[in-house]
Structure formats: C-alpha cells, structure tokens
Amino acid sequence: MRILISVYDKAGLVDFLNSISNYIDEIYGTEGTVKYLKENNIKANNSSLLTGFDDLLGGRVKTLHPAIFSGILSKRDTESNEQLKKYNYKDFDMVICNLYPFVEASKTNDLQKMIENIDIGGLSLIRAAAKNYKNVAVLSNPDDYEMVKDALKENGEIDIKTREILGLRAFSRSANYDIQIYNRLYHKLNGSQPEELFIYGYGRSDLRYGENPDQEAYMFKTDEKYGIPNGIQLNGKELSYNNILDANAALETVQDFDDITSVIIKHRSPSGISSADTLKDAFINSYNADSESAYGFVVALNRKLDMDTAMEMKNKFIEVLIAPEFDSDALKLLKKKKNLRIIKCSMEKDPEKAVASISGGILMQSKLNYRYENLELKSSTEASDAKLKDLEFAWKVVAHTKSNAMVLAKNRTTVGIGAGQTSRIESLKIAIERGGENVKGSVLASDAFIPFDDSVIECYKNGIDAIIQPGGSIRDDDVIKRCNEYKIPLYFTGKRVFLH
Structure with missing residues (x-):
C-alpha cells in the first residue's frame, strides 16, 4: 500500500502508522510531515521526488501537481495505468491529510493569519481522494485512524463500506471548512451577517421520535461547547x-x-x-x-x-x-x-444567533436579551427594595414565557403564569387563577406594553402590588393614571421581550 501524507494535526499519526506497518509499502509526504515521521523512525519519501520541487511561494504550493493528483484520481483501469506509466507517476492507495487551522487563526482577528491558514492543496487532496474512494482510502481527521486500523485487522483490507464512510466524512469536513472560511472571513471584512447562510450540523443523534410518535427526528451539533447537544446524558x-x-x-x-x-x-x-x-x-x-x-x-x-x-x-x-x-x-x-x-450541561450561554425553519426558508435573529438600559418609574408611588427584586425576577421569567405573557411573582418565585393567549387581559386572568390565594402581594411583569388600564384594574382587585412592563402604548397615560389612582408602583423598561 502506497500512502500520501500531508497533515497539520499530527496527533496519533505515528501510532497509527506503526499499527498498520505490515500493510505499508511506501510513504510519501510533504516536507514538514516527512521530517516529523523520520524523527519518529518512520521511513518516508519527500513528495518533491514526484513533483520536482519542495514547495513554491513560501509553502503555498506543495502538492498541486499532476504527479500527485494523477496518482490519487487514477481509476486503476488499463487506460489510467498506461497514462501513469507514460509519465512515470505512482498511484496512491491511501491519503492521510488534515487542514490548516483556519478557525483557530480566525480567533486572533488577524486578517493575514486567516488568509495564510486557508488550506488549498490539502483541501484538494481530500476532495480528490474522496471522489476516488473506491480505490483510495481518505483519512481526513485523526478520528479516522481507529476505523481503518480495525478494518485492516478484521478483513486484511479496507472494505468498501469503510471507504464509503471515509469518503463521506471527507466531503463533510471539506464542506464545513469552506463554510467556516466564508462566514468568518465575511464577518471580518464586512462586520455583518453574511449574505448567504450556511449552517453545518454534525454528530447526528437519532431521537426517540418527533413531536408525535410517527415522526422521525434527529439532533445535530453546531459546535462543541454549548447547549443540550453537548450535554452528557x-x-x-x-x-x-x-x-x-x-x-x-x-x-x-x-x-x-x-x-x-x-x-x-x-x-x-x-x-x-x-x-x-x-x-x-x-x-x-x-x-x-x-x-x-x-x-x-x-x-x-x-x-x-x-x-x-x-x-x-x-x-x-x-x-x-x-x-x-x-x-x-x-x-x-x-x-x-x-x-x-x-x-x-454547561451553564454557559450560546452567543450565536437563533435560527428557525419555515416552509421554503430560514429565519434568523439575535438571541433575546431581557436586560434593559434603564428602569423608569412612571407612577407617583415607588416599590420597596423587596418588590423591586421581585419585579426584576418576574421580568426575567416573562422574557422566557410565550406571548401574550403575564407573570406574577412573589419572594423570587412565580405565583401564576398566563401565556400564549391572544388577549393580554386573558393571560393576566389565567395567571391570577393559577395563583389563587398567593396572588395577593405579588408583582406583575408583562412582556409587551399593557394596552389598556383594564389590567391595572384587575391587579388592584386582586392585591397585586407593582407592575413592570416595556411601555410604549398610545394609552400609556391611561395606564399610568390608573396606577397613580390605586397607588400601584409602575415601571417601564423601554424594552419588549416578546416570545412567540
């Protein structure tokens, strides 16, 4: 077996090659990789013996040559074999290649580092080998080593199913690499959301079922850090x-x-x-x-x-x-x-934008943020410090409640929650009903402005002590007037936290 190796991430490479050494006839690699292999007592030939050059343009060109790609893309038929023989080119049975760390480079926010870490030759090697997966096994990540080692141990060869999996993984990884380059480079150059949306989901989990038992459902990761997909069950x-x-x-x-x-x-x-x-x-x-x-x-x-x-x-x-x-x-x-x-599960919040699917399209928005710049007292009566803490608590809760949302809270605990109604007063009545005797002495948070003073009247009738809401209704004055009449403290956040 003849292997071509060009890797940035060298983790596990030496152990893998030693474990399959009985199957290896020749190894060719780029200069840095060959140096590393020789330091670890693995015999390897420089790819320059095939191409006639070590590298060009400061390392930007190393493997982009017919002697390399013909050996990867050969169909192994008579015509291909004759053409390779004519030019004295060798074919390859395995390509081990992973890519420059563009994502890591992008975290430096240094444009030149980002550009220099856009892999060209490596990506081309991976795609070529994946295209010819029937003849060439492509290992595009150290995670692939174990699978190939097991296949050789079990079958004495790399079976077609393993080759298919490796090829599909390679196409997936190369696609994600391009997505990361586009998204991060666009943001660096323009400072805004890219004009095209590319989302890479991986690590599929088959779920028990969808919203109903007859629906299939899956979960994918979009990163390695945040949320339920990265939790440990x-x-x-x-x-x-x-x-x-x-x-x-x-x-x-x-x-x-x-x-x-x-x-x-x-x-x-x-x-x-x-x-x-x-x-x-x-x-x-x-x-x-x-x-x-x-x-x-x-x-x-x-x-x-x-x-x-x-x-x-x-x-x-x-x-x-x-x-x-x-x-x-x-x-x-x-x-x-x-x-x-x-x-x-980690308690660290995901900073990325929220995405939702609709028929024929995708919606995207920044994450809901309950924090307001200024809490403005609009009534003539102020709330006590304890009631202010309850108002802040209720405001956080209402930001995560389906609208129309009205939340009653007391002693940093919800008393009653009214959610998902077409009428805001109806949501309040549901919250009051759920709260029962505990409603008295509670505070109210509304996720959008209170449009009429009927909600204030309902609060007064049920002993609700204070109200927090965004404000912004054309009838704000009516609401403020009624609060003053009943001596109910009223605070405006100037910020809506509407959740559909």
Missing part, C-alpha cells in the same frame, strides 16, 4: 424531539439567573420558577408554584444537584433533569428512576 431512555425543545427552553431560562434557581418547563414555557438560598428550596418552590402543571416536566438547575434536592425529586414525575454537576450520592439515588433522563 447520564441516565434514562432516549430523548424525543419535544424533550429537546423543552430541555433547551429550561436551559436557556435558568442561564439568565445568577441566584440559585430552579426552572420547571411544560411545553416550552415555564410553569414554575424560583430563586432561593438553597437549591432544595428553589426546587420545592418552583414545583409548588403550579404543582398541577408540574407532571411529566423538565427541570433545569443552575447549581450542582445535592442530596437534599434529589430527595425532593425522587417521587416526582420528571421527564428530563438538567444540571451543571451532580453529587455522586444524589445521582445514584435518581438513577433508580430508569426512565428519568439526566443531563449534565
């Missing part, structure tokens, strides 16, 4: 499409809280959220905020799960539990619930 059955959506909603909500917080989600909207001095209290409060809805729920915590909290969870019907860390005894206890999906 520690227990439970396969996740479904709905589980992922609810888990994502829970995670994105709890990430907005610095205090110890428990978030319970049903159908992508919160049913109960609480911040407290202990995780146990936060969970109990979030569950009791709407225990009727909290059946078959998703819960996200922003602190390590401890045994006290786990004890409170053990008899609850939880679909998915998300936390950044787990005490070993708490995890052991909850693993007794075989169907409970437990996911260890």
